[in-house]
Every structure is written in C-alpha cells, then in structure tokens.
Amino acid sequence: MTRRPVFQEVTETVPRDTPPGGGMIDAGHKGARGAIRIWLIVLFVLVAAMIALGGATRLTGSGLSITEWKPVTGAIPPMDQATWQAEFDRYKQIPQFQQVNPDMELAEFKTIYWWEWSHRLLGRLVGLVWAAGFLFFWATRRIPTGWTPRLLTLGLLGGAQGAIGWWMVHSGLSGEMIRVASYRLATHLGLAFAILGLVAWYGLSLSRPEAALLRARRAGEPKLFSITTGLMHLAFVQILLGALVAGIDAGRMYTGWPTMGGEWIPSTIWDATLGWRNFFENPALVQFIHRMAAYLLTVFAVVVYARARRSPHPVTRGAFLAMIAALAVQVGLGILNVLHASPLPLALAHQIGAVILFTLILRARHHARYPYETSVRGTVR
Known part of the structure; x- marks a missing residue:
C-alpha cells in the first residue's frame, strides 16, 4: 500500500468530473411528478366546476328532476318525445312536482332536467379522468414512491361522492319533502370540498422535488x-x-x-x-x-x-x-x-x-x- 504524503490534496485522488452521490431520498423512485401534477390540476378544475354546477342545480330547483340513478346508462339523455314524456311522468310522481310545480309543462321540465343531467355527466367525467390518469401512471410505473395510496384515495372518495349524491337526491323523492334534506346536501358538498382540498394539497406538494x-x-x-x-x-x-x-x-x-x-x-x-x-x-x-x-x-x-x-x-x-x-x-x-x-x-x-x-x-x-x-x-x- 502506497503511503500518501501528509500535505497531499485529497481531491487529487478523485476525478473532478465525478458527480456527488445522492442520499436515500435521491435513490428513491421519483416518478413523473410533473405529469401527475398536470393531471391533478385538470382534476382540480373539474371538481371546482362540479361544485359550481352543483350550486346552480340546487339554486334552480333542478336537483330532483332525474328520479333514477343509472351510473352508466343514465349518461344518455332522452332522445325522442316518448322518452322525454316518460321522464316527465316519473317527475310528476314526487312531492316537488305535486306541491311546487303542478303547472309545469314539458318544455319547463326539460330546462331543469338539463341542469341535473349536466351535473351528473360532469361527475362521470371526473371519474373517468381520475381512472384514466391513475391507471396510466400505475401501469407505466410513473407514480412516485409513497404516492399510490394517496392517488387511489382520491378515486375511492370520488366513488363515495357519487353514492352520497344519490343518497341526497333520494331524500327528496319520497315522503313530504319538496327538496333534498339539507344535512345530506351539506354532507355532499363537504365531501366535494374535501376532495378538492386533497387534490390542491397534492398538486402543491408535487410542484417541488421531495428532497x-x-x-x-x-x-x-x-x-x-x-x-x-x-x-x-x-x-x-x-x-x-x-x-x-x-x-x-x-x-x-x-x-x-x-x-x-x-x-x-x-x-x-x-x-x-x-x-x-x-x-x-x-x-x-x-x-x-x-x-x-x-x-x-x-x-x-x-x-x-x-x-x-x-x-x-x-x-x-x-x-x-x-x-x-x-x-x-x-x-x-x-x-x-x-x-x-x-x-x-x-x-x-x-x-x-x-x-x-x-x-x-x-x-x-x-x-x-x-x-x-x-x-x-x-x-x-
């Protein structure tokens, strides 16, 4: 073993172009942080629009115009006069029509129907955007270490939100209620803001490297x-x-x-x-x-x-x-x-x-x- 002089520079034994080694954080799987952040921004805009459209649906009294919950086939609106009339006839059976809108005509019903249909369609779009993004990033192994449970939670909360939405609507379809129960509306809106908050927080956290x-x-x-x-x-x-x-x-x-x-x-x-x-x-x-x-x-x-x-x-x-x-x-x-x-x-x-x-x-x-x-x-x- 060659003895090194006392005053020899340590850097002389290490090439100057050798990059410094990283720590445990740098060695972890970084994933596509930027791409996932863009996906979360899209989700944030859609959820915010969902909240605004939900408010318009409530304020226009349109929330009970669709009396059935069909998560898949319900995406297709009435396409002919007979189907429109069948939807209107179902609406006539609930207390809101009988006590608040007994003189409503089919043309007026179509207006409130489109508000509620648009709200539900946007909810389906939010779910599809989440599912497409999550499956893509998961299948291509681009999700950063530790982020899979967080992103999966967003989807689970979104599914729960759809179920709570129907639970809310159902409260106004029977009995003497002429609108949805206010505490169920608060639950529905509260979960929407919880989802929005998580999406915003995750987007902010992904704006910088973990280190x-x-x-x-x-x-x-x-x-x-x-x-x-x-x-x-x-x-x-x-x-x-x-x-x-x-x-x-x-x-x-x-x-x-x-x-x-x-x-x-x-x-x-x-x-x-x-x-x-x-x-x-x-x-x-x-x-x-x-x-x-x-x-x-x-x-x-x-x-x-x-x-x-x-x-x-x-x-x-x-x-x-x-x-x-x-x-x-x-x-x-x-x-x-x-x-x-x-x-x-x-x-x-x-x-x-x-x-x-x-x-x-x-x-x-x-x-x-x-x-x-x-x-x-x-x-x-």
Whole structure:
C-alpha cells in the first residue's frame, strides 16, 4: 500500500468530473411528478366546476328532476318525445312536482332536467379522468414512491361522492319533502370540498422535488402552520353551514344587514315544535349561525394574517395576503347575497368565492409548512 504524503490534496485522488452521490431520498423512485401534477390540476378544475354546477342545480330547483340513478346508462339523455314524456311522468310522481310545480309543462321540465343531467355527466367525467390518469401512471410505473395510496384515495372518495349524491337526491323523492334534506346536501358538498382540498394539497406538494420539500420543512413555521390549520377547519365548517342555508333557502329570508328582520337576534330563532331540527330546518337559526360563523372566521383570518406578516419568507407573506384579499371579497359577496335575497348570479359567485378562498387558505398553509428558501440572491424555487 502506497503511503500518501501528509500535505497531499485529497481531491487529487478523485476525478473532478465525478458527480456527488445522492442520499436515500435521491435513490428513491421519483416518478413523473410533473405529469401527475398536470393531471391533478385538470382534476382540480373539474371538481371546482362540479361544485359550481352543483350550486346552480340546487339554486334552480333542478336537483330532483332525474328520479333514477343509472351510473352508466343514465349518461344518455332522452332522445325522442316518448322518452322525454316518460321522464316527465316519473317527475310528476314526487312531492316537488305535486306541491311546487303542478303547472309545469314539458318544455319547463326539460330546462331543469338539463341542469341535473349536466351535473351528473360532469361527475362521470371526473371519474373517468381520475381512472384514466391513475391507471396510466400505475401501469407505466410513473407514480412516485409513497404516492399510490394517496392517488387511489382520491378515486375511492370520488366513488363515495357519487353514492352520497344519490343518497341526497333520494331524500327528496319520497315522503313530504319538496327538496333534498339539507344535512345530506351539506354532507355532499363537504365531501366535494374535501376532495378538492386533497387534490390542491397534492398538486402543491408535487410542484417541488421531495428532497426540496424536506429541506423546506426544516425552515417551516410550525405555529403559523398550526393556526392556519385551525382557520382551514373553521372555513370548512362555514362551508357546511352555507350548505344548510342553501338547503332550505334560508339565504332568501331575513334580507337585512347587519340585523335580521330589524332584530339583532330574530324572535323566531327557536321553534319549540321543531326541537333539535331547528338547526337544520329553522331559517332564522340556520342563517343566524352562518352569519356568526362568518364574523368569527373573519376575525380569526385577520389574526392569522397579522401573524403571517412577520414571516421571514416573502412568498409565504404573499400567499397570506392573497388569502385575506379573497376573504374580503367573499364577505362582501355574502352581504350582497343577504341584501338581494340570493339571486342566482350572486349566489353562484359566493359559492365560487368559497372555492377560491378555501384553496388560498390551503396554499398559504402549505407555504407555512414548506416555505420557499430565500437568500440575498432572491427566492429559491
């Protein structure tokens, strides 16, 4: 064995063009992160459109126009007059037609039918896009290590969403109900937002390499992440409360603001005959709770934003600024809806605003945990 001089440079024994070896993370299967992220962005847009179209279907009273659940053959709409008449005859058998629309003609029925059919067709498209993408990435072994269960979960939740959608619709097809049960509507909308949130979070996580995320997490802000998580949960509860409001058209009652019918606390806030059902069926109580939750959410968001302004990361501060701006717009839309008894355009804008706000809260939360590194040369992305 040749003895090396004491002052010999170590680098002399290693070729200068030899690349450094990677660690365990670099040795793992990276997969097609960019391609999967694009697929998730497409899914996000489709789910967001599904939420908006579902809101329009509810606000136009179209949700009960299709009285059967046919996941496959139901994709084909009526193609002739006889089929249209058969669909209309089935609609005539439910309480909504008998009590709300007894004078409806076939031409009017077609209008509400197309709303519900479009909503269901878009749901099928979401399922097909997920299935095609997942099977392709799985079969070609392009899914990064550890991501298969997460992407599979999206599909399972989507399937559950279809079943819950029918469970919701079925509540308005029998008995004395003239619309779907509000708590089932809230369940349906809540799961839609849960799916949307997961898709958004996964897309954000795939925007950077795994090693970069681990480095970023070491520079994360645990306290800011924690309180933003609380804000996210409160926003989710407010979305559920909004579904309860929409489910019984409570947004079209008590159109004053800041009072309700000239009262700070409406005298009809509790109906003894309803008992616990006041929380789902009493418009005064449902709208009052929704308003109070909105005030609480606004105050909490301002507190979170004040904390985020002290973040040392410019991109993180920008994310929270976008969040608080979206909240201000959403509050304004909520007040306008109350004052104008929730006309369709304003109500849809408010629902789309909820999608934007929830997404921006998730984005800010992601930046709080995985901030972009900042140096004197600028932000490292």
